[in-house]
Amino acid sequence: MKLQFDNRFPAGLPGDPEQTNQLRLVEGAVWSAVQPTPVADPRVLAVSTEMLQTLGLSEADAATSEFAQIFGGNALLEGMLPHASNYGGHQFGHWAGQLGDGRAITLGEVVAPDGRQWELQLKGAGPTPYSRRADGRAVLRSSIREFLCSEAMHHLGIPTTRALSLVATGDGVVRDMFYDGHPEAEPGAIVCRVAPSFLRFGHFELPASRGDVELLRTLVDFAIRRDYPHLEGSGEALYAAWFREICERTARLVAEWMRVGFVHGVMNTDNMSALGLTIDYGPYGSIDNYDPDFTPNTTDAQGRRYRFGWQPRVAGWNLQQLAAALSPLFSDIAPLQAGLDAYAEAFSRTDRCNIARKLGLSECDDDAVALMRDLQAWMHRAEVDMTIFFRTLGDHDAAALTPDVFADAFYDEAKRDAHRDELVAWLARYAGHVAKDAWDAATRRETMRLANPKYILRNWLTQEVIDRAHAGDASGISELLDVMRRPYDHQPGREHFAGKRPDWARNKAGCSMLSCSS
Numbered sequence: 166m167k168l169q170f171d172n173r174f175p176a177g178l179p180g181d182p183e184q185t186n187q188l189r190l191v192e193g194a195v196w197s198a199v200q201p202t203p204v205a206d207p208r209v210l211a212v213s214t215e216m217l218q219t220l221g222l223s224e225a226d227a228a229t230s231e232f233a234q235i236f237g238g239n240a241l242l243e244g245m246l247p248h249a250s251n252y253g254g255h256q257f258g259h260w261a262g263q264l265g266d267g268r269a270i271t272l273g274e275v276v277a278p279d280g281r282q283w284e285l286q287l288k289g290a291g292p293t294p295y296s297r298r299a300d301g302r303a304v305l306r307s308s309i310r311e312f313l314c315s316e317a318m319h320h321l322g323i324p325t326t327r328a329l330s331l332v333a334t335g336d337g338v339v340r341d342m343f344y345d346g347h348p349e350a351e352p353g354a355i356v357c358r359v360a361p362s363f364l365r366f367g368h369f370e371l372p373a374s375r376g377d378v379e380l381l382r383t384l385v386d387f388a389i390r391r392d393y394p395h396l397e398g399s400g401e402a403l404y405a406a407w408f409r410e411i412c413e414r415t416a417r418l419v420a421e422w423m424r425v426g427f428v429h430g431v432m433n434t435d436n437m438s439a440l441g442l443t444i445d446y447g448p449y450g451s452i453d454n455y456d457p458d459f460t461p462n463t464t465d466a467q468g469r470r471y472r473f474g475w476q477p478r479v480a481g482w483n484l485q486q487l488a489a490a491l492s493p494l495f496s497d498i499a500p501l502q503a504g505l506d507a508y509a510e511a512f513s514r515t516d517r518c519n520i521a522r523k524l525g526l527s528e529c530d531d532d533a534v535a536l537m538r539d540l541q542a543w544m545h546r547a548e549v550d551m552t553i554f555f556r557t558l559g560d561h562d563a564a565a566l567t568p569d570v571f572a573d574a575f576y577d578e579a580k581r582d583a584h585r586d587e588l589v590a591w592l593a594r595y596a597g598h599v600a601k602d603a604w605d606a607a608t609r610r611e612t613m614r615l616a617n618p619k620y621i622l623r624n625w626l627t628q629e630v631i632d633r634a635h636a637g638d639a640s641g642i643s644e645l646l647d648v649m650r651r652p653y654d655h656q657p658g659r660e661h662f663a664g665k666r667p668d669w670a671r672n673k674a675g676c677s678m679l680s681c682s683s
Contacts, residue, residue: 166226166235170244170273171282177387179380180248181294189294190263192375195368195384196248201270202291202301204353206335207237210634211642213316216329216359221278227330236357237332238270238290245273249293250363253371254435255486257470263371264435265295268303271363284363285329289355302338306631306675308354309642311446313630315358317622317649318443323421324414325443326360331642342674352635360442362392366487367435373490382494392440405500408491412484412504414441416511419480424519425618426452426551428473430462430679434483448679451621453666454576455544455551461624463678477512484508522616523555524595525563525609526602536598540591547584548576550665552621559613562606563599566592576665618652619663624677625670626662 174196181197183189191197212227226232234240241247249266256264270293272285288311289303308331315328337350372380389396389407396406418441422429429436430448438444450461457474465471471479488501495501520537521529544551553574561570568588575581599609622645630641648662656662670676 166222166229166231166242168220168222168242168244169276170242170246171276172244172246172273173282173391174250174271174274174284174387175246175248177391178384181251183294186292186294188296191251191265191294193377193380194251195380196250197294198247199249199270199293200247200291201238201272201287203239204237204334204336204355206333207233207239207355208333208335209233209236209330210333210354210639211312211331211646213312213328213330213646215316215319216327219277219279219281220275220283220329220359232330233332235272236287236330237334237355238287241272247272249295250368251295251371252365252367252435253374254365254367254433255370255483256433256435257465257468258482260374261433261435262374263295264367266293267296267299268293268301269358269363272357281361283359283361286358286360286363287355288358289334289353300338302334302336302353303355304338304340305333305352305354305634307447308356309631309634310449310627311356311358313627313642313646313649314446314449314622315356316646317652318427320650321421321425321618321621321652323425323427323443324418324441326358326363326438329357329359331356333639360438360440360444362388362438362440363444364388364392364439365435365444366437366439366483366490367433368439369487370434370490373493378493381490385491385494388439401495401500404491404494405504408488408501409504409507411439411441411487412508413511415480415484416508417441417515418443419476420512420515420519422476423473423516424523424616425621426455426473427621428452428459428461428471429476430460430465430471432471432476432479432483434486437480437483437487450624450679452551453623454548455541455554457541457545461677461679466678477516481505481508481512519616522612524598525559525604525613526598527604528602533598536591536594539594543584543587543591547580547588550574550576552618553663553665555613555617556619556663558595559610559617563596563609566596568592573665615653619655620648620652620659622649623666624675624679625666625673628670628673628675631675 178195181191181194251265254264269286269288270290275283292301312328312331318325332355334353336353338353339348339350341348428450436445448462458472460469460472517529630645633641
């Protein structure tokens with residue numbers, strides 16, 4: 166098995182001169198060399214065939230003991246230069262100082278056969294100089310969740326980091342899942358996640374917080390050169406164009422999250438990608454019954470800072486922190502403010518486009534926005550499954566829609582009956598909108614099909630797979646991934662994966678709320 170590495174990140178940025186793997190503040194450097202810590206018995210549980218092919222690898226490669234050893238952290242390929250990167254961040258609205266890759270170790274940057282470059286990163290491969298008081302490991306349950314969601318989001322068409330492999334380590338990892346003083350040993354695992362870049366807002370915040378403008382400028386120049394080579398110009402004009410594109414990419418990303426009901430769960434600035442990718446799948450969740458206040462993160466249960474409905478404003482706040490970090494590179498903050506304004510404009514534009522797509526309309530005027538907002542408010546009151554409702558809406562002619570066709574989308578019969586008349590009135594408004602629209606029925610239906618997934622990675626589906634894996638059957642991982650490869654297509658025989666949340670999952674750990682403990 167061979168891969169070609171060029172390792173631009175450590176080659177182009179200053180590294181930590183100290184070579185020992187001990188906890189420390191690292192100043193004047195963006196990365197530290199560190200080796201993965203070997204594990205007892207690495208065993209491949211699942212792979213992404215798409216990422217294998219992208220990197221020029223085969224399923225036969227993934228079946229070898231060499232593959233398990235490398236992506237379990239026990240061996241290196243020629244050309245790999247393992248390291249952990251140094252960044253800071255705002256966590257739950259407060260500056261946290263240096264954070265860094267506490268359990269993520271980048272093996273190197275691969276040049277794929279098509280010329281694209283991908284960073285390979287092991288999550289759960291042992292401690293780094295940034296691990297603080299942690300062990301650098303990850304448990305099987307969280308690793309399954311990250312592996313599956315990375316690929317599921319890609320197949321939904323949402324920008325994301327990817328996952329190459331999921332490897333069981335054969336070691337136990339002690340975790341206190343509920344932070345209630347009852348730690349237990351759980352099976353350990355390692356995900357190899359893949360992205361063109363793992364640069365985060367926090368990479369730029371840390372040198373700025375330390376007044377290290379030279380390092381900040383070096384990092385920005387590198388990010389533009391490697392990750393935004395299409396941008397032209399120089400000096401502040403180039404920096405302004407780069408920041409504006411980050412803002413616009415972030416806007417489009419969050420609008421797409423809102424389209425499918427994805428809740429990130431931990432939108433700290435160190436979890437925000439400088440490429441506009443979904444990054445760091447911790448206590449994420451997908452909306453079952455529509456609830457703008459839903460957050461899957463137990464740590465956020467009181468303040469709900471990262472609730473579903475707040476994601477657009479939180480992303481804007483995070484961009485403000487990035488703008489503040491970049492301000493030493495500008496003589497005037499006007500270009501930074503222009504970038505923040507571009508975020509608001511791009512989010513509104515993408516959100517309107519998604520409203521039109523989800524409702525099957527050729528354009529989104531103010532009346533269409535009002536139609537969507539009224540629908541969302543009703544779905545919240547009536548406890549309606551967001552995914553099932555929109556999919557059903559697109560499966561019928563607008564003029565023939567009745568409340569009865571949505572029977573499977575309700576979680577509470579009493580609320581269904583109490584809010585039935587509101588639905589009747591809304592459906593009449595919707596039918597009138599569609600009747601005036603320029604699209605024919607076939608165009609409308611196909612547009613809605615491609616905007617409203619039939620299958621999403623619901624927490625309870627993932628928990629079923631996790632429970633099976635803990636019992637020794639890991640086959641459910643690949644089975645669920647195969648369903649998520651075609652989220653917009655009807656897949657006969659797979660009705661289970663399109664169903665609403667069962668009652669047993671309403672308050673079950675891993676289904677309703679999750680912790681950061683992994």
